[in-house]
Amino acid sequence: MEKASSRLKVLALFVALMFAALGTRLWFLQVLASEQFRVEADNNQTRVAETDALRGRIKTADGKVLVDNAPSLEVRVDKQVLEASGEADRVLLDLSNLLQIPVKNLRASMNDPKYFDYQPKPVAEFVKENVDKYISERKDQFPGVEVVPTSVRDYPQGREAAHIVGNVGLIQKEQLADPHYRGYGQSDLVGRTGLELQYEKYLRGTKGQQKVIVNAAGDTVKTLGAAPPKPGNDLILTVDSKIQHAVEGELYRGLQNARTQVDEAGGKGLLLKAPAGAAVVMDVKTGGIVAMASYPSFDPRWFVKGITPDQARYLYKSAQAPSVDRAIGLTYKPGSIFKPLVALAALKEGYASTSGYYACPAEWIAPGDTSGAVFTNWSSTDLAPMNVAESLRTSCDTVYYQFGYDFWNGWRRDSFGTNNEPFQRDLRQWGFATPAPVDLPGSQAGVIPDAKFAADHPDIYPDGWIPGGDVLLSIGSGDTLVTPLQMASAYSALANGGHVCRPHVVDKIVDDHGSVVKTVGGHCDTQLPYTPAQLNYVDAALQTVTTSGTASSAFAGFPLSTYPVAGKTGTAERPPFQSTSWFSSFAPANDPRYAVVVMVEQGGYGSQTAAPIARHIYEHLFGLSVSGNVYGGAAD
């Protein structure tokens, strides 16, 4: 067998190659790639069952619960189990009769792509307890069907503070991919707007987890550990439920009343439209928002069951877009409520002094301007020269045109050096042209126009930054845009000696045992560069607005001697629409506590629509008897 021995070597070689192949592969699997397989083996055997945590509640400063949790019984269908039973059609028909939901809709819910196939899918919420009982007692008749207690948002105060609290909704696809939402599941609810969104990480709580080892069939073999769910933290607001309720009511009443009145600022004899408005009440010492209302509003309860197409159209597509919080989310021309701030800038830069007198003609033309641009006062007759206080009381525009022109002149000559826009810089310091740092989403920045703005908008400013820019800015007009909340912040600073506070809705965050997790307010660090004398001068002038100035009719009969109100009316022209009506104020002027800002879209004169609403709000704030509708008169 000499030949055979060499052929046996061939056989031996084959066998050796076999072992080489197996050894190489084993080396790869067990030495090189082992870690990855270990992870897969662990994933294979461990499952985590989660229980949702109760979401934190939202309470007002006076202890009213704005947002709570309510139990809901939810019917869920495990599609895979149902289909494996072979009775899917019969079960769905029974379920349809029981729930009064068409089979078609049940099928649609079961095929909802929001859920993974192995997840039981909700087909009905808020079912009656007898449905639960019926299904539980006939488990074998309803394979794959379960009734699960869940929790939904509940709003004990109804529509109150709807814009502030916001709403929750099912997490969206993009959010699941967002690292901020790591750890969220496919069917989790998240804050979509308002405080629900802003404080999501506090409200959310921690899900309960039960880690189990399962075998290949998915049966639990062993429980590794269980952590009960930890409820989310509660938000305690600076908002006072009583005041919030009153402010919403007064805003609504004021708008209704305005619609019965003629638009005197427009001068065409048409009734005011007053379709929308906002009001802010701020604690001047802390920046805490005591009340903030936006009209039109909505009912947060709509979102609990999912909004209908009609509600969606109303919220997002209708002309007034009720979903928008007008106090922070839209910007408006401020008009004359800007004048106290302009006056302070002029006093500081020396264009005005407390002892000086300034011309108040009916018309004003920039010195040397031959283009024919004429800037008019609200009065068609020349008024006698007046001091700054008087210019605030009567709201003389032409006095401020000159201040604006002086600022422009200084800028043109570059007499201010590198930081050559003290006018804009001073105005921005009040918190304008930057989103109010409030703890709510959607805060808008607004505009304080300057040379750069002109350069960025050649369509509006073909010749660059011309005098008209500063002239119109001096009366809060032109391209100036602010939010009502920014105004409330600014008037709070005017009241508290020049400290701009960070506005906030939440006072503190507490855990489920009531201990404080975080305090939100207390940032009043910005100090404005005005002397106490300058601030006191302007404050005193603003008090005369309600006693004898543009808002005196609106405040007729109000106990101003006990609760002096320092305020300013504003009427911002907004052609082709009716003017925006403003009243921006604080009180009591001798010991300021609240700043109140009211803005009404297409509300005409500030004195006519906004000032009376503010007056009623003060009546609520100071516990006075609330007067009937007052006529505020036609004054800028």
Added chain:
Amino acid sequence: MDLVAGRYTSQERRPIRHLDLMLVLVTAAIVVAGFFLLYSATKTTLIGENQGQFARVQKQIVTAAIGLVLMLLVMSFDYRFLKVYAGFIYAGMIVTLLLVRIPGIGSTAIGDASAAQRWFAFGGFQVTPSEFVKVGLIVMLAAVLSELRSPIPTLNDVLRVCAIAAVPMGLVFLQPDIGTTIVLLAIVGGMLVVAGTRPRQLAALAVATIVALALAFQLGVIKDYQLARLTGFLDPTADTQTTNYNRNQAEIAVGSGGVLGRGYGAGTQTNLDFVPEQHTDFIFTVAGEEFGFVGSAIFLGFYAILLWRAIRIAYLSKDPFGTYLATGVASMFAIQMFVNVGMVIGIMPITGIPLPFVSYGGSQMLANFVAIGILLNVHMRRFK
């Protein structure tokens, strides 16, 4: 040479003096290691089914004991008698393969995709004839090849061998038992190589086999699930949940074992039933997961020693019949070990070949003991 031979001749009467102890020990090692692997693979399931956790190991031990007796029986007579009775063995083999196809006599698990084999039911035991066909074919081919006139097989000889092999192979293939068919092919191939078949003829045979297989697939002789397992091997990422579930779970099990393994009884893939067919075709996953690379290498080392001894016996035998018997047995063990482990670790398609001495199953155990008995017999009587 004569002197040396003379000295050994004096001992020829007591063949037991020439027992290949190494082969006995390594076989024992594999069988005993198999008990431990089987216990780990079946313990959880048996407890879950409210059976004794040792139920399957006990049955396997009983089978091994019967196998041991069969082995001793095969060793007790001179293996050359097998040559005399090769024709009867062959004929009996064909008859059983035909009988097992008759319903009522032979059984098959209809609808059970993993059990393609057919068997006879004897009391509590299932006897799968195709396992014994492997050994029977080795004996028949060894008898034929050892009687060839020319030192190198002529074309006629090769065709005769192929015709003899084709009958049982075809019957097994039609069961359809692709795994055993592959083993039979390897036996024929291995024995033809050692017989000195010309490379050109071997190549022609290989081509003919591939064409025949392709034809069989085309004609629909092969069931869909078998085709799916074979094609799944080519594209392992396709459809994890069904076709490739087995191989992925097996790879996870072996891979997660790492270098030193997760410890005996501590493999999660094993204990939680993630690997299907874990006590039969996929039993190597237990070795891979619980004993790691080191354990797997030692375990495969046992097979390497076994194959070394088998080839060595083929080499030592002075008798062509003995050489061919040992060659056939070596080919059989090599292909089974390679295809089984290769399928578990993902380098061979899933074909349902048991791991010799280790997979749960009586017939393979008995047939393999008979094969070892033949090897020992050839070794003991190699000088005659």
